[in-house]
Amino acid sequence: MSVTIEIAGLPPERIVFAPSPLAELGTALHTLSEPGHHPGVCGWTTAVNAGLKQDLADRLSEADFLWRTTFSDVLLGFAGLRDASAQPGETLADDLDILDRLDDEEFVSASLEFTCSTLYGTPQLRSPLSDPSMRERAMELASARGPQQRQFTKWLLDDPPAVRAWVRRLFEDCDEAFFADTWNRVRFQLTADAREKSELLRRKGLAATLEAVSPALSVDEAGTRIDVDKLSSARTTAVDPAVGAGVTFIPSVYQWPHLLVLHRYAWRPVVHYPVAAPELPGPTSVDQFMLRMEALAHPMRMRLCRHLARAPYTTGELADYYGLSSPEVSRHLSVLKKASLITSRRRGRYVQYQMDLKVVARLGSDFLETVLR
Template sequence: MSVRIDIAGLRPEGVSVVPSPLAELCMALHALGEPGHHPGLRGWATEVTDGLDPYVADRMCEADFLWRSTYSDVFLPFAALPGGLPGATLAEDLDLLDKLTDEQFVDAALEFTCLLRYAFQAPNHLSSQEGRARALEVAASRGQRQLRFTQRLLEDPPSVRAWLRRFLEDCDAAFFSDVWARLRPQLAADARHKTELLRRKGLAEALAAVSPAVRFEAGSGRIVVDKLIEGHATVTDGRLVLVPTSLGRPHLNVLHRPGWQPLLHYPVSVPEPVRPASVEQLTLRMTALSHPVRMRICRHLARSAYTTTELAQVHGMTAPEISRHLGVLKKAGLVTTRRRGRYVLHQLDVAVVARLGSDFLEGVLR
């Protein structure tokens, strides 16, 4: 499975490697909210959390569902703008966020609370009653915070936009400005290195340096990214942007939203070694993961908890079929289950998966 980006006619000078402070702030918030995805950052996360003002810490905790399990395209707003590039400062990136239409903002922000079929053009949720009802139904299965956020987002997008900007500015003042000052030279150096590779050795070499999961197929004029999803996008304005992240490993994000320019958001840090599993654990768990459907289920459950019905809808299967696959994963100790009201939610145990090895963990989190 893969995400494919058609780049026919793209010239080398149309490829830009540019860090984004807003994208890095989102990764910082994700690492603080979900340290299990980033074991190498636990010391940093503890230091930041311990130093936060209690008021800011409470606000971050209340809003952590926005970035704990999902990376929304809201944090890459320049991709929705013609010829757009990230800003040099967080304020500039936030100004780009303000330039999104309400429809663009809502469509991207619903990733926070709804399991949307990313590769397909969604209805305008601000005008489609069916789309609104479906978004609210899915958000309700996520929890009351997600439902309240979705209701407010659909009823009053400007207030949510203003709230999000103020919150991100407060995070910048509380901790991120110092983080960005430390990380920006590293990201700028990586951007220069990739740009030099592009100039001297071509796109294929530059993409190979981005990640072993990325390759350029010269014959078809496509970039192919190895992911546990299927997706397709086309470069339409002669520009492709690569955005390096220091805090984001192991996540390799490919923006391929309809109507937005595709881009690669790739990690530059070095992976941390993990402890191998026992032979008994490895045998049982790898047997459970031998089915491609269960691999794809794990990709969703690595990011958030989902109901059987939601998984059935996104995979185009019946609920009993999904239940059988979940039963195998639970028997292997890879999936946990909890009840929230009338909903039963399933989630991947990332700590257990990490013991299988970094290749598999990076695969489901990529």
């Protein structure tokens, strides 16, 4: 499973690394609303949430579905402009001005992403602003999400300019309350990371650059597509002449464990990635994680793990203890070893097996990182 970005014929200069104040604000808001996803910054989330004035906290709650359960594409609005040169702004005000350039239909469609009102990544031929049946469908789906979402959707469909002004004011108030200080603290790190990746792209090419961004990113041998290892499948293109060729990579301090890919139809793709830090574990591939879960799903292998977690054992010892044949035990050990859950070492004519405790200890965080990536 992966998200694929077609890049055949994409000029190297159209692969851009750039920080985005609005994207980082969106990530910060998600972190504040879902601190359990981001244990590494719990001190920051606690301090900011404690310092929010009640009015701002209430307004953030009214719209938190734009960043809590989905990362709304309005936070990456530059990618929806029919202008290949459009990139994130230098300041939050710049990014908000760029967002204002989207027409109402694009803004509404991107804002309603949380309702799953369209099959994401495919054409939406009719707008809920002009088509009664699409409006009814959008309201129905929003209602299923909850009364708050239904109220917001109705307001958005009735008066898009008013909602757009409300959202902009909300983000500006966040900037005044806490984000300006946050951005001043992280922007140099993000700018440095973007500059480093741009230089790496120039010197060593795309494959090495993607590896430096995240082990979950790769390019095929022909250099025609970027694959993003995620627990989902989708395709998009960075060479659509209708919207302009290009793919943008946006670093984020608060992003881990998420690795987001904007693959909206008729928008340029964006990869929103966490800046690497020594304390952050590297992502396990989706296939490898699923292999480990499947290996542990068998009751006998779970029982074998009880011994292997305590000390090294030979196949014969395990066979004697559990009353199994040596070939049967060997088959179970082979599955566990293929999943990198156990290690082996030779002691004379015997081979001993033992659980890799570091790998097993990470299964919980690997699960979280895999499903949230």
